[in-house]
Amino acid sequence: MSKKNNPVERLLHEKPYILLDGALATELERNGSNLDDPLWSARVLVEEPEQIHRVHADYFKIGADCAITSSYQASIDGFKSRGIETDEALELIQQTVHLAQQARQETGGKARHALIAGSIGPYGAYLSDGSEYVGHYGVDDARLEAFHRPRLEALIAAGADLLAFETIPSLQEAKVLFRLLEEFPEQSAWLAFSLRDATHISEGTTLVECLEALGEHPQLAAIGANCFPASIATAFITGLKQLTDVPIIVYPNSGEHYDPVSKTWSGETACTAFEDIAPEWYAAGARLIGGCCRTTPEQIERIQQNVTII
Template identity: 30%
Template sequence: MGTALELMGHDIASSPLWSASMLERDPESVLNAHSAFLAAGADIVITNTYQASSEQFARAGTNPAIVPDICRSAVRIAAEARRRHLLLKGSSATPPKIALSVGPYGATLPSAEEYDGMYPPPFGPHGVPPRGSAGAAQSPPPAPLSNLEKRAEDALYDWHLKRIRIYSDVPDIWSEIDIIAFETIPLAREARAIRRVMTTLFLEHHAVKPWWIAFTFPRGELPQKQYIGGPPMTAQQLIDAVYSTANELLVPPAIGINCTSPPAVASMIVGMTCAMLNVVSQSPMIKPWIVVYPNGGLTYQPGIRKWIESEEGRSGEDWAKGVIESVGSSLSRVAEGPGDGKPLPWSGVILGGCCLTGPTEIGLLSQFLQDA
């Protein structure tokens, strides 16, 4: 949504709220952006709330008393876009879904920390080297979920729960939301915190909405390390953290990849699918969807808050075809290799686009999927 608004000519990069700044400043443009995606063929629209957090509104100088209403207005705007879309399409049209976008804690930090997961205490363990430092010498992996790690997870749980309650505490807003999309998550402990949040909501409401956790792999790997100075967390470690049944937490009905460059998506799908096969072999009742919505292939530069295009440029048609080919070939590779003929561990696939993909790219993706 943010980069789509930028492509429409809106200057939002200078605001700490990024696209959420438009909720108060120009809600009609947000509605028009949703409508453009729906007209292009989107089955799911994501609310303009990725960076709509109390921290970001405070940096923007917004009166704290009106922040909850501004956040909720994003849901109302998406619902109005859906209503208008259905009026145009007629009663036989399938209603598109509204997904509440919930960004990571790192999106509240000044240097796009969702892409490296370097959270300050209490949201990250003490002793994590700051951005640009040489880092600590390699050390053996600590005991699982050390006290500092647990403290960080607790802080993330409190932060995400407070944010979700802005919507869940208001029935007419909550009823408009079909899916909760936790996006661009860089850390397994944040995923565990999110599972705790959704379990709390389930216990309170005696029901739970569909939800997913989408991770970012900015350099073709999860930002989280196995230990300070160590190698990146593996796909199996990540999947185990999200789908462990040992702690009686809810598991997400879908898991995925977002805001990752298209070339890096294929290896991540292979790794996650192989890891999920291991989980399904132990817990056959678990069979989630996989959600894949890469970015447009550009590189984000936090220092200048801009996306940098590669020398060869990009084509919306090439992007859409590339996403479909990447996902299809990756799943086939697992089925024919490590899967050894076993059924794939996914109930289905959801495809889309993240930053620098607009209605044109989504329209092409929808068209190619229908033609396939």
């Protein structure tokens, strides 16, 4: 795939950085949706799709350059556990793209060349046991391929501008995803790992090893991390920048601590610090910047205001 087919590269020719959206699921909760379900935000996709459209529109209205679809935890296996058959499950996954596209069109985002990134969450998110923050699934490549392939096919068929491989905890899963992506040579994806610390992904593999394995992949649109503490973002970006010229993506959490077993948040948010240190991320080399869990449209807007000062 040439760079002309990489939507990240194209948009970065127009502006110094790409402003991502913020939390979807926790924003849905803030708006009154119930996500107490193994399907997480995919439950709202089934029962209240208009709420997902509303959140996407809120982010586009404040100037987000990219919406990430609500398909993070949407899978054929997950929907089947709720009695939803394969054909309907695929339609629901495609609907995540259509909802974001509609919001983009209605808010003027398309005129700004805003992107729709089709979210592919890790296998551990389907397990719903917190293993997306550990990565030790105990399954082989064939199982991961069978799980992920229909998700990729559905999101691409629906017209996602690129894919977002996000919260990926293991190099094994990342390699499987890019091997599947090669079946769609005109499509690109960003790769956002979950982190153990500023130099290791969740399973313990070093960033150096990850870049050696995937850093030169022609379909890699951007590389970085999401769903991690904002306090280590600058150190992470600084180290990663020394290893690659691929655009760096970061979208950390608000600052609270998440317990994947109890599925609860604790501690205080770091919203003020989050928006204040975002310019550091740009200065360190990040070119796709946004927020993950517990971040809001208001906060993303303030990040945009602060980073624009540079």
